[in-house]
Amino acid sequence: MWTQVGIVLTEAFDRIASALVADLPALVAMFLVLAGALLLAAVVRALLYRGLSRVGFDRLAREWGMTTGRSLAPRREPSLLVARGAFWFVVATGVAVALDVLGATTTTAMGQTILAFLPRLLVSALILLVGVGAARFLERSVLIGAVNRQIQAAHYLALAVKWLVLVLAAAMALEHVGVAGGLASLTVGIVLGGVMLAAALAVGLGARDAVARALDRRLPPGEAPPAANSSHDQQRIQHL
């Protein structure tokens, strides 16, 4: 019996050895691809970081409101964040290629799926990034404009604009990446409709007097009610 066991074990080890011998080149190739991807990712990160720093990407990001501009600590620089993103993108691509190189049916399919998914993921990330920048820029514009027009709810207006743009950008990104595309569009529609309905109700129920006053101010001089003293006072100051 022990002879039989020995034969079975020998055959099994032979099969494993032959399988290893057959798959070893693919394994070596996979590890080479992974190592190359890591190396390439590091190079891309370094080049991208230096390049973006040189073209003033951090300043542009600060202007767009993506960063506060309060600190120039390296870990918070947007150029480093983008460089890190590029690093992981190259690493993920390397993993996908490595899985493909391995040659097994399952890993090849997985690698190709990842490869097909990555470009869409990248574009979605860009959409989200631009959306965040635009949201913050518009938030500031609305906030400053509303405060300068003496609107008491300026903060809420700015928040509403910011989240509207953020939700829109997120929905676009999700739709592009193919995750719950229909659901994202539906969500945006519901949110927008809800905001409009809420605004209409708020104006209709709570701000009738304010709207009436605003409309009165826009009437021709003959039809307008007498202006408040404060308005006269403001106009009496010649700024230029």
Place this chain on the structure above:
Amino acid sequence: MLLPSPTAEAAGPRVVVGVLADDDPLAASRAVLTLQSSLSQAFPGEGALAVLLEGGPRDAAEGEPLRRAAEGDPPRLQAGAASPAAALPPLIELAQETKATACALLEPLPRAADTSWLRALLDPVLTGGFDLVAPAYARGRVDGVLGTGIVYPLTRALFGSRLRQPLGAEVVVSARLGEQLLRDDSWRVGGDLWAIAPAVARDFRVAQVFLGPRPRAARPVDVPAALSRVLSVVFREMEQQAHVWMRVRAPQPVTSFGEEVPAEELAPPPDPAPLVAAFALGWQDLRRLWSVVLPPRSLLALQQIPRDPPAAFRMPDALWARVIYDFAVGWRIKAMDRDQLLRSLTPLYLGWVAGFVNEVSTLSAPEVEARVERLCVAFEQEKPYVISRWRWPDRFTP
């Protein structure tokens, strides 16, 4: 190419005066014709040319910079930009082309029939050897507060120039300064061109002429837009002339012509309450943005200013000077979008105006000037602060 004016002699006019065409082109045309007549009376036989500066595209007038629209109309010059201040370069080019000794940029204001004001304005350049003359009008206590509160103290502290109204759209420029300005490519960057800062920064001879009350009150302006436009011009010059103003230590007197007379003020002083309310709302909603450019010390000082009662509101001069300097540094390093940054200054500016109104409403004209002098001294005393922040803008922890 150049149509001679009826009064221009064969050798060309000695003076070229451009009048900005504002919202009422017909009135501006009339102002130019009246001015041409006044120039003929003021400078008989010397040759003087008055032109209407229009904002049309310059390409359309290629090869014909100066044209007469129809018989009886004044000569017109295409300024090539919507902004009135941008009309200065084509006017200087015309003056150089005609070899004029001086050129002047004026607003289409109704002028006195007496032409002595023209001689008073142009003689310092024509015969006095000055390179730049800025007219100064008698203004009320709360007239031109943007100039009084920011531009005058700032330019005086930076460049050492005591020009009382450095913000005016009107200016007289000598041929020498005109040539220098046209050679300076950096001066033409941007839409609004400010000739005063380059002149005082380069030691050209500068004078001011007191012309009495302004013939027409300035029109009401959108304060945030005006702040953004004016301060972007001033801060741009501050950036371009940094190597000059960092070496200027004390203000120098400016030669003045004419008598400075106070303006008559019949209206009661404005109510500071809406201005204080604007400041309070700004503090409530914009302090997060201000914290990007203002250090904690300034924010704390702003927070501690009592808002109630509005008549007691005061903004300390040193704090106001530091706020303006911090915004200048923020504009320079582009801490955020520049237009947004300057517009966000509006509530702070209105707060300062409220304090100024409270302080000067009961003062006489000399006392108001003494108050403005104290403000200027504060700007000068805080100058080391702006030099330090300008050189090392990131050396503060918000």
